Amino acid sequence: MSEPYYITTAISYPNGRPHIGHAYEAIAADVIARFQRAQGRNVRFQTGTDEHGLKMARKAEEQGKTARELADEMSGYFQEMCATLNVSHDRFIRTVEDDHHTASQAIWKAMEAKGDLYLDRYEGWYSVRDEAYYDEKELIGGESGEKLSPQGTPVEWTVEESWFFRLSKYQDALLKLFKETPEFLQPDSRRNEMIAFVEGGLRDLSISRTSFDWGVKVPGSDGHVMYVWVDALTNYLTGLGYPNMNGDMAKFWPANLHLIGKDIVRFHTIYWPAFLMSADLPLPKQVFGHGFLLNRGVKESKTLGNVTDPIALAEQFGVDNLRYFLMREVAFGQDGSYSPEAIVTRCNAELANSFGNLAQRTLSMIFKNMDGVLTADFTPSDGDIELEKLVHGACADLQSKFADLAFSDGLDAWMKGVFACNQYVDDQAPWTLRKTDPERMKAVLLTLFKQVRVLAITVRPVVPAASNTLLDQLGIPADERDYGNLTDSDWFDRRVATAAPLEKPEGVFPRLDMPAEEA
Ligand code: ME8
Numbered sequence: 234m235s236e237p238y239y240i241t242t243a244i245s246y247p248n249g250r251p252h253i254g255h256a257y258e259a260i261a262a263d264v265i266a267r268f269q270r271a272q273g274r275n276v277r278f279q280t281g282t283d284e285h286g287l288k289m290a291r292k293a294e295e296q297g298k299t300a301r302e303l304a305d306e307m308s309g310y311f312q313e314m315c316a317t318l319n320v321s322h323d324r325f326i327r328t329v330e331d332d333h334h335t336a337s338q339a340i341w342k343a344m345e346a347k348g349d350l351y352l353d354r355y356e357g358w359y360s361v362r363d364e365a366y367y368d369e370k371e372l373i374g375g376e377s378g379e380k381l382s383p384q385g386t387p388v389e390w391t392v393e394e395s396w397f398f399r400l401s402k403y404q405d406a407l408l409k410l411f412k413e414t415p416e417f418l419q420p421d422s423r424r425n426e427m428i429a430f431v432e433g434g435l436r437d438l439s440i441s442r443t444s445f446d447w448g449v450k451v452p453g454s455d456g457h458v459m460y461v462w463v464d465a466l467t468n469y470l471t472g473l474g475y476p477n478m479n480g481d482m483a484k485f486w487p488a489n490l491h492l493i494g495k496d497i498v499r500f501h502t503i504y505w506p507a508f509l510m511s512a513d514l515p516l517p518k519q520v521f522g523h524g525f526l527l528n529r530g531v532k533e534s535k536t537l538g539n540v541t542d543p544i545a546l547a548e549q550f551g552v553d554n555l556r557y558f559l560m561r562e563v564a565f566g567q568d569g570s571y572s573p574e575a576i577v578t579r580c581n582a583e584l585a586n587s588f589g590n591l592a593q594r595t596l597s598m599i600f601k602n603m604d605g606v607l608t609a610d611f612t613p614s615d616g617d618i619e620l621e622k623l624v625h626g627a628c629a630d631l632q633s634k635f636a637d638l639a640f641s642d643g644l645d646a647w648m649k650g651v652f653a654c655n656q657y658v659d660d661q662a663p664w665t666l667r668k669t670d671p672e673r674m675k676a677v678l679l680t681l682f683k684q685v686r687v688l689a690i691t692v693r694p695v696v697p698a699a700s701n702t703l704l705d706q707l708g709i710p711a712d713e714r715d716y717g718n719l720t721d722s723d724w725f726d727r728r729v730a731t732a733a734p735l736e737k738p739e740g741v742f743p744r745l746d747m748p749a750e751e752a
Pocket of ligand 1: 283
């Protein structure tokens with residue numbers, strides 16, 4: 234039985250179409266899911282849309298629609314984005330679904346049974362854009378003196394009857410969590426901020442609203458709907474069948490990783506663990522707050538008119554190129570910037586000209602000079618064995634970096650393997666050996682063939698479609714493409730025994746054209 238691994242993304246607000254930040258998070262989570270599967274883990278991967286709350290209700294009203302109509306329409310675009318980007322989730326959850334209402338009401342009742350909920354009057358600041366309550370002392374001043382949330386969004390004074398959660402009760406437990414279990418919140422840089430927030434004193438949290446009804450009904454309390462973050466966070470349990478504690482809950486909870494952006498760390502590392510402790514449920518093993526993706530260094534916004542449609546980007550440059558670029562260009566955890574030029578430059582240099590070219594040269598030389606026929610009757614030289622070691626080492630480095638979510642460093646290590654192979658091609662000059670020493674040419678080409686397989690399998694979580702096409706061309710069976718297969722010493726003999734010659738290869742990483750200068 235393989236070890237379970239449960240990974241989730243944040244669920245997105247479908248109050249508009251997906252933007253590049255949503256694509257970034259979905260791709261990163263997918264790379265992790267595929268990486269874990271390649272290591273033989275039994276992966277459960279969930280993503281979805283967060284459809285309740287005032288932000289959705291107001292946006293729908295603005296557009297003359299019901300909230301449900303807006304949610305149905307927009308959630309479809311998020312699902313389409315996942316399909317386009319080759320995201321391999323097991324469930325796309327929508328918080329309007331029945332089982333999610335059941336799960337949210339169940340966790341509510343568990344917190345109530347613990348004595349952690351009470352009815353009172355809420356008076357304070359609320360940001361609809363962040364769907365967040367803020368203390369007066371957290372607010373900042375806007376350009377014309379108006380009050381803004383620390384994220385720079387407008388806040389409104391809110392007074393209503395509300396259910397409260399005894400967050401203050403969990404202050405010490407949370408501090409203990411941050412201090413004793415540093416891996417709970419990564420990267421490290423995000424932890425100090427949360428420690429300071431808790432040390433500043435936690436106030437009880439308003440967790441229901443009465444001024445609108447677009448949400449999950451509070452059990453036994455007419456007129457109250459849950460604060461959207463209570464139901465949103467519960468999605469991670471819904472997908473596993475909570476409140477049924479058998480089945481997937483038993484198998485996959487606690488989650489191994491909640492992957493989220495840095496702006497929602499407070500909800501995931503203060504509110505969420507407190508809710509879980511209250512409901513007597515184990516805490517997720519890790520919350521990772523990734524950085525923000527900026528468009529040429531600038532945050533995208535409708536006002537600036539610089540919002541990029543990730544589906545259009547994938548269509549323009551190719552899904553695998555976009556996936557590779559995002560994982561390679563940005564140090565995971567930090568903010569990063571993208572531009573069409575940067576995508577083209579990175580992908581051409583590393584995929585088209587380096588790895589793609591290596592694979593294409595190798596396969597077409599075997600096709601032309603050996604009729605595509607693979608043989609096992611050659612003795613590798615010391616140099617061949619050295620190359621093989623170096624490539625395996627580079628690929629092991631990728632695996633250990635990816636295990637720490639250091640994707641860019643992992644791909645950097647992988648590129649060292651690619652470069653070593655290209656250097657070897659140039660040094661060995663098989664095109665010359667063809668005339669001078671055809672036996673040695675065979676050894677060189679078959680050594681390269683083996684390295685291309687290792688490199689393709691290793692990078693498969695990042696560029697799954699291209700990697701699979703390439704492995705098809707190599708004639709590697711679909712069920713022999715995981716990391717465990719890299720240590721299988723018989724694969725080559727089995728491949729030779731199939732006697733299937735290579736077909737004329739087609740490049741899998743075409744060169745991209747630099748986009749025309751924009752006026
Ligand atoms: O926060 N770059 O939804 P959301 C990278 N519904 N990531 C970005 C980004 C950017 N420019 N902009 C946003 C919500 N994100 C809640 C989550 S989870 C129980 C509820 C990330 O649609 C953001 O940090 O505003 C979050 O992780 C995800 O996209 C969805 O953001």
